[in-house]
Amino acid sequence: MISRLRIFFIxxxxxxxxxxxxxxxxxxxxxxxxxxxxxxxxxxxxDTFLVLALLLPIMAGMGLNFGMxxxxxxxxxxxxxxxxxxxxxxPGLLLAMILSLPISVLLGWLCGAIMNRAKGRxxxxxxxxxxxxxxxxxMVVLYAMGSLIPIFNPExxxxxxxxxxxxxxxxxxxxxxxxxxxxxIHGLKVPVFSYLLIAAGAAFLVWFRRTKLGQDMRAVGQDRxxxxxAGIPVDRTRILAIIISTVLAGLGQVIFLQNMGTINSIxxxxxxxxxxIAALLIGGASVTRATIPNVIIGVxxxxxxxxxxxxxxxxxxxxGMLGEYFRQFVSYGVIAxxxxxxxxxxxxxxxxxxxxxxxxxxxxxxxxxxxxxx
Numbered sequence: 001m002i003s004r005l006r007i008f009f010i011x012x013x014x015x016x017x018x019x020x021x022x023x024x025x026x027x028x029x030x031x032x033x034x035x036x037x038x039x040x041x042x043x044x045x046x047d048t049f050l051v052l053a054l055l056l057p058i059m060a061g062m063g064l065n066f067g068m069x070x071x072x073x074x075x076x077x078x079x080x081x082x083x084x085x086x087x088x089x090x091p092g093l094l095l096a097m098i099l100s101l102p103i104s105v106l107l108g109w110l111c112g113a114i115m116n117r118a119k120g121r122x123x124x125x126x127x128x129x130x131x132x133x134x135x136x137x138x139m140v141v142l143y144a145m146g147s148l149i150p151i152f153n154p155e156x157x158x159x160x161x162x163x164x165x166x167x168x169x170x171x172x173x174x175x176x177x178x179x180x181x182x183x184x185i186h187g188l189k190v191p192v193f194s195y196l197l198i199a200a201g202a203a204f205l206v207w208f209r210r211t212k213l214g215q216d217m218r219a220v221g222q223d224r225x226x227x228x229x230a231g232i233p234v235d236r237t238r239i240l241a242i243i244i245s246t247v248l249a250g251l252g253q254v255i256f257l258q259n260m261g262t263i264n265s266i267x268x269x270x271x272x273x274x275x276x277i278a279a280l281l282i283g284g285a286s287v288t289r290a291t292i293p294n295v296i297i298g299v300x301x302x303x304x305x306x307x308x309x310x311x312x313x314x315x316x317x318x319x320g321m322l323g324e325y326f327r328q329f330v331s332y333g334v335i336a337x338x339x340x341x342x343x344x345x346x347x348x349x350x351x352x353x354x355x356x357x358x359x360x361x362x363x364x365x366x367x368x369x370x371x372x373x374x
Contacts, residue, residue: 010345014338015284018301022308029311036307038188043303044296045178045194046259050252051276051295052201053245057122058290059209060241061221064277064335067111067126067242071249072269073137074103078250079173079257080145080164080265084153088172090180093258096173100250107133108246112239119224123287130273141265164265174261194255201248202292208244217241221288274332278302281338288342 009016050068057065078096087095111129118125145151146162156164178191208214216237219227228234253272257263280290282305283298 010341011286012284013341014281014334015297015301017337018282018305018334022301022304025305025308025312028315029308030315031308031311034187036304039307040300040303041188041190042178042259044299045191045198046256047252047276047279047303048198048295048299049201049255050249050272051280051299052198052205052292053248053252054276054280055205055245055290055292055295056208056217056241057245058285058288059214059221060217060238061224061288062115062122062238062241063287064123064280065126065242065245066123066273066277067115067129068245068249068276069130069269069273070107070111070133071100071104071246072253072272073133074100074107074246075250075253076257076263076265076269077103077140079170079254079263080141080156080168083168083170083172083263084151084156086153086172089176092173093176093254096254097251100254101247104247104250105243108243109239111246112242115242116235116238127273134270137269138266166264166266168263168265170258170261170263173258175259177255177258191259194259197255201251202295205292213237213240274335275302278332278334281334286338286342 050072053068053071054065057063075096078099081099082092082096111126114129115122115125140149142158142163145164146157151157151162151164156168158165175191177193177197178189181192181196183190183192209218216227216232217240219230219232220234220237224234227237249272253269256272257268260268279298279302280294281298282301283294283296285291285294285298
């Protein structure tokens with residue numbers, strides 16, 4: 001019994017820690033229950049699709065896909081184009097999603113191909129690749145758009161005549177998904193259509209896992225050598241996992257930004273990977289295993305912590321900035337803690353396996369025959 005409790009606490013250490021922090025901060029924050037419920041409903045519809053994009057690379061044994069930022073870049077570019085062209089409402093958002101697809105596929109293929117050359121180090125590779133591609137993205141947004149890429153809306157351009165402004169308003173598509181099917185329950189606004197998109201993404205992942213390609217990804221994630229011996233094209237399967245993840249991240253960024261109503265063309269995409277990964281880990285996922293319930297629980301707990309920590313800091317010491325710093329600390333700290341726990345469990349399991357093999361070998365060694373000299 002004690003061993004089972006120990007395993008449970010180790011496997012859910014991150015989620016338990018966040019729950020304790022929320023339990024302590026919630027009464028101090030003194031936020032109205034209705035406000036909290038409304039914010040959680042809206043944020044669940046805003047962020048969940050992005051976190052879903054992380055599941056396939058984990059299943060394929062590639063860990064946490066920090067490279068999902070590349071998909072977020074593609075989604076933002078799609079929104080910039082439809083804003084320039086004046087396409088509004090649901091058609092505008094759907095067009096932005098369609099425009100993001102070829103960019104996401106290209107960037108996902110590039111990311112997957114590079115990760116295949118860094119097997120075993122996919123997470124740090126994706127993290128650094130996101131920084132590298134951010135530089136190229138900046139060149140496109142700040143120099144190419146308006147000079148090499150025609151931009152017809154002068155309000156989007158910097159005063160020099162080329163380059164996109166830091167903030168681009170999405171008045172034509174602001175909360176178009178959220179308001180498409182209006183529903184209020186006890187005065188709380190429910191973004192029904194956003195939830196339907198999330199449900200569609202989750203259903204796709206459930207269906208995909210049962211396909212031949214999904215089973216191949218699962219096999220590759222369990223053991224690359226065995227999968228290759230079984231005739232599975234390991235490198236191609238891993239690339240496809242990253243491409244699908246990048247495409248889903250692009251679609252998720254469109255859903256995210258239509259809720260926000262504005263694009264920060266310089267930095268809207270930068271924290272997407274970090275926050276999405278932190279939310280997934282808070283939900284009880286690990287580097288090697290993640291489920292859809294982990295996604296939903298993680299988004300709820302992550303944003304609950306985001307809501308209560310600034311007010312708790314303000315009420316405790318009179319400074320809301322402490323809560324802001326605390327949110328950043330928790331976001332990075334959760335990822336570090338999860339990675340440390342994963343490595344510790346991996347090493348512990350390897351040591352236990354070696355000890356078990358030694359015990360079995362010792363038990364199976366025949367005793368030397370007795371008897372002295374004649």
